[in-house]
Amino acid sequence: MNTSPIDMFALGIHLGDDGTVLAGERRMTGDSGGWTVAAFHVETDEDVHADHWEMHPQADEAVCVLSGGARLYLRQENPEREEEAVTLTAGTAFVVPRGRWHRLELDGPSDLMSITLRRGTRLERRLG
Template sequence: MTSSDSGGWQLATFHVETDVDVHADHWEMHPQADEAVCCLTGGVRLYLRPVRPDDTEDMVTLQPGTAVIVPRGRWHRLELDAPSDLMSITLRHGTRLEERTDAR
């Protein structure tokens, strides 16, 4: 789905092979609801954008069978440690993407 998609809650499962598959070069934000991100197989790192400019990114490492809740309105992104199967649930309405200015 893209930021222009409309609708309510979305439960999605997807297989990802590379950082391109998870748009690691973009921050994503859901203004209407928290997002649950679950790692089913593989491994992934979820980064939370700093709230203040002088802070650093927070990182959560997800292994198979683990999950994290991304708070509503918090910018976040993913990077893979291995090909992975992921699951997420959130309210997609209003989702925004923003290109990273510090992308490698």
């Protein structure tokens, strides 16, 4: 058993389908064999790919703000409708439904945590 703490800003926690919990490389896409818990220190909108929409087809995603603040935008199915915005402050979270396109913009430097099943994650450049 390893008794060293895990640096959550350097590694992700992978929750295996078989009940294992392992620290490993943080990946925004791909299949880690289960759910991923990842923490991020972010400074600018570029750090959260604000110019891209993201979607997780296999699972919901919990987006948690540990410190700072962010706005989470949900893309509407009808492109003529305006994006739906959710304001997140320190200590709050939002559950993005499975298959829903979303993106983030920061209110300033922040610490975020994401919990999702990354299998099949897609990114799409935001137009406009």
